[in-house]
């Protein structure tokens with residue numbers, strides 16, 4: 001499987017495509033406490049699961065992209081970003097940014113022209129930092145809590 005690497009302050013971040021199951025431990029730990037780590041559509045043909053490693057070590061970041069209409073922008077070519085998490089021990093080192101950047105490139109290569117997400121309130125600053133825009137007021141998604149709708153148009157210029 002093709003891997004993409006980035007030199008980080010802490011070492012080399014490698015992003016690769018993985019099976020959904022490889023993302024479950026980090027999802028369970030950081031996103032889905034008390035809920036099954038599986039999400040609808042994990043095994044859909046176009047679901048793209050990415051994992052980050054630093055210096056080839058164990059997985060420290062995960063994310064999923066899959067084609068899904070954007071609730072706030074009608075039209076085709078929209079993909080949803082879900083299941084985004086990094087290990088607390090590596091936060092701020094660039095693994096989250098590298099995961100999303102690689103995902104956006106792969107989505108664009110598959111013809112996608114927009115990526116959207118339900119951004120948890122605490123993560124809105126992260127998505128803004130990497131180029132997403134806020135497009136909604138705050139809304140509640142149970143059981144997690146407040147979110148904002150965010151999106152980014154592709155390709156990134």
Ligand SMILES: CC(C)(COP(=O)(O)OP(=O)(O)OC[C@H]1O[C@@H](n2cnc3c(N)ncnc32)[C@H](O)[C@@H]1OP(=O)(O)O)[C@@H](O)C(=O)NCCC(=O)NCCS
Nearest residue numbers: 084085086091092093094095096097119120123125126129
């Ligand atoms: C949100 C999350 C994925 C960010 O991952 P990360 O590995 O820390 O991200 P990066 O190190 O690549 O950060 C990229 C940039 O965003 C900034 N950033 C990261 N998290 C941020 C936040 N919550 N608010 C504001 N800025 C943030 C970083 O400082 C970095 O800035 P820089 O460009 O100046 O270096 C991670 O904190 C996480 O897993 N949180 C818990 C789960 C979660 O909320 N997931 C999102 C669900 S919608």
